[in-house]
Amino acid sequence: MKLTVVHLQQNNVSKESIELVCGMRLEKSIEQMLVGKNETGYIYFTKFGTVCFLGFSRSQIVSILRAIQIENADNYESHIYQDYEIIIDDTLDKNFKVSNNEVRIQKIDDGFLSIIAIVVSQSVGLERFEQLLDENMSKSRKLLNIQGRFLLFKRKNLLKFAVFLANIRQDMIVDLYLLDKPNITWDDEVAESLYNKLSDIFELKDRHTMVEYKLSLIRDNISFMMDAINHQNSEFLEWIIIILIAFEIGMSLFRAS
Template identity: 30%
Template sequence: MQYKFTVLDLGDDIDIKRLMREKSSHIEYIRWEEPFKFRYSEGMVYVYSFGAVVGINIPSKQFNSLLSELDEYVIGDVKHTSIETLEIFQGKDKDIEIHEDKIYLPKIDDGIIYITSFVLAQSVSLNRIEQKTNILIDEIEKFLSTKGKIAKGRKSLSLAMKILKTRHEILSDIMILDKPDLAWENELYDQLYQKLSRYYELSRRYKNVTTKLDHAFEVASVLLEIHSESKANFLEWMIILLFVVEIAMTLIEKIF
């Protein structure tokens, strides 16, 4: 028994409800970490609301056609990541083995397919988050290296707000790193999840992203403080100027 998984991240979010209305005769409630599943070509498709699409036993050409169809359900910008693949095989050993994007398992069932799909979806979505974070850090460094513009209120506030907004979006998406409920209920599923998580280095990549986000947040806080101080100084000078104008007008009235 053999299954080939092909996975890609389409963008920040996918409109699952709309997709279900147009791809299924009935709409069922699914939790956010659960995929919407439907048959396509020769295999199955798992679509996750956080942006990932997993094709199971779907040929490359058909998978590309599928992606074109799903692009219209993306909320926000469509940003295809590179396609990743993984194959699972049913072996004779009781242990789980992973070698060069191939997994050998003592058995393959719906739970195995679910866990494998979920980890792959986590990995490609984390890849998108990594790219987004790197772009944000580059923008911060470019702004900080611009001489004479750090204390300019509007630009610093605009960048600070962008940092905070992006941090919020990324932290929301990072919740995809939660362990699926199914892994808590079955020892084999839990072992598979742990091994795949280590294979795709989810924990290390997560820590790397959060470190960069913490740095971005610190910079955002400093920029907001600079803007606040600049605004306060401006108001103080405006008050002083008003006092000076008032005194000058009083003197003019008394003289003339």
Template identity: 30%
Template sequence: MQTKKLISYLSCEKFEKNIFTSLEERYKCNIIKDAVIINLEEDEQIILFKYGVFICWNVKFENIKFFMDFIKNFEINSFDIPFIEELNYTLENEFKINFDTIYLNNLSNISKIAISQALAQNVKLDQFEKELLTSIENNSSIPLQLAHTGKINLTKKEISKKIGELFLVKSKMNLHYDLLDTPEFFWEYPEYENQYEKLIKYLDIKSRVEVLNKKLEVIQELLHVLGDEQKHRYSSFLEWIIIILITFEIVINIKDHF
């Protein structure tokens, strides 16, 4: 069997629930657990997951484009540029992965879903990595300001906005973190989990998740720094109010004595 293209796409945060019904109306589909298998032309399949990912198995470029145009109406928080990863696959006697080529020992739908689960997690992890890195880079000036000037050169409103932005990033990662766990799919099909685990290891997903956790800790530290600064400014404001009130009271008492 010749080598064929295996392309992963992450086009949005997630798909609307009614996408499954619309896909069934337009394509020949099978739904197995959380995956939709879409049959196009002969030997062309797309496996779609609700969290914005679809995997193209040997699909022509024009069919991919047509499919992307169709699902655009069901995307929630679409990305301007989709996350894309490419591999190859072929049929062999023994399952293995070598030089970006997956050698499958069978081409059943279940086997393809097992592989697609790992590929879907891979591109979702790409998204998390990029968003966290962007957030850290956008706020890297905060520790530098503290180191050079001993204070943060932001207004109270700007600090509140920064806290909100960082909290949204952190909570989003925590909310969708289960997407990087072993899928429930393998509770029913444990015989395919070995293929999934081999691909997870090849894509270095577990160590990348550890790095992701470290970056989340950086976000948490930034939140602490900004929170402390906000408390300090509020305390300073109260102190000045107290000083002004005491001064005012002293002035009044002096006037009363004269």
């Protein structure tokens, strides 16, 4: 079975719309994930901004994405997405076997399937932040290169950009749960092992660290530039004061003469 995870750029996709289109009831699962099942397969609707299709063909996925009014549904590969193969293999001598391209499990287990969907969804959600920061690193360089008379404009835009970065970081912490394992792993060593191995395969922690580094780099650059602008503004005010004092002295000397 192929697991296809698609990031939904729109925020207006509701549980009700997916239930109506797919003819299935979505029920709460681990980590606030909603899960539905029918004769075709599973659908997972996550708070990471993704929808996961397990066992659905490409044409079926396109049909569902069209029905819930996702932009460019016919070419959903233009969105951020990932495929991952799940193979049921009853010949395994252990519960699961994980590799870069697939995971093999002995039998269909709803808990295992949910963990796999969560990890791949986290990977897709993280990729969104990776792309977002790459785009905004170039934007930050443009802001830093604004010179001279545009200082007021620059200060205003740097402040907006700083708020934007703070929101990105907040979204990362709240939405991805990259530092927290799913609750199901607390009392289940096998589930915890599966989550850890999948997390390593998708390099979630390393990628999260790199995103944090890029975020810190942009934030430090903005902080440095704000300090420079404040210093320039301070110097400008000092020169105004000096000029006013000189003007006052000049006027006093003129009146005295």
